[in-house]
Amino acid sequence: MRTLIISLLILLNFILESTLFQYTRIFGVKPDFTIILITSYAIMQGSAAGSFIGLASGLLQDLFFGSAMGVNGLSYMLTGYLIGQSNENVFKDSFVPSIIFNIGAVFVYQHLFFLITYFSKNNISYIYALINIMIPQSI
Numbered sequence: 001m002r003t004l005i006i007s008l009l010i011l012l013n014f015i016l017e018s019t020l021f022q023y024t025r026i027f028g029v030k031p032d033f034t035i036i037l038i039t040s041y042a043i044m045q046g047s048a049a050g051s052f053i054g055l056a057s058g059l060l061q062d063l064f065f066g067s068a069m070g071v072n073g074l075s076y077m078l079t080g081y082l083i084g085q086s087n088e089n090v091f092k093d094s095f096v097p098s099i100i101f102n103i104g105a106v107f108v109y110q111h112l113f114f115l116i117t118y119f120s121k122n123n124i125s126y127i128y129a130l131i132n133i134m135i136p137q138s139i
Contacts, residue, residue: 006041010053013037014060029136032106034061038080039105043098047084054080068120075112079105 017033024031034057042050058073066072083105090097114129 006053007056009037010056010060013057014064018064027136032109034058034076035079035105035109036102038076039083039102040098042080042084043087043090043101045084046087047081050080050084051077052080054078068117071113071116071120074116075109078112079109082108 013033021031021033038050038054038057041053054076055073058076059070061072062069083101086101090101110129114124114126118124118126
């Protein structure tokens with residue numbers, strides 16, 4: 001039953017993010033609800049669950065929208081793992097640590113995504129990506 005609920009959450013997030021939320025912009029930046037799902041689940045359940053949610057969500061995005069298979073999957077999986085490693089040190093009942101972890105998770109995901117694409121085919125400079133993509137996406 002738990003696996004079914006997780007699968008439905010991943011699928012619902014994917015459908016909403018690829019249709020309705022595709023046109024939602026906050027100060028010109030599209031919010032990444034997949035990171036919110038991964039971070040929330042990794043904080044509550046640990047690194048293995050965060051890695052699984054990240055891998056499944058990322059591979060689903062790669063399958064339908066990615067130019068290279070596995071880039072989002074690997075980036076989301078590592079992000080879920082890293083956030084999940086610190087789940088024992090987080091006060092789970094407060095809202096503030098969740099916001100801080102989500103900002104950190106977006107920053108980690110963007111760095112991992114940049115590194116993977118940089119070594120595969122991307123010729124974008126790090127400073128440009130940091131100023132125009134990573135920092136605005138984190139905020």
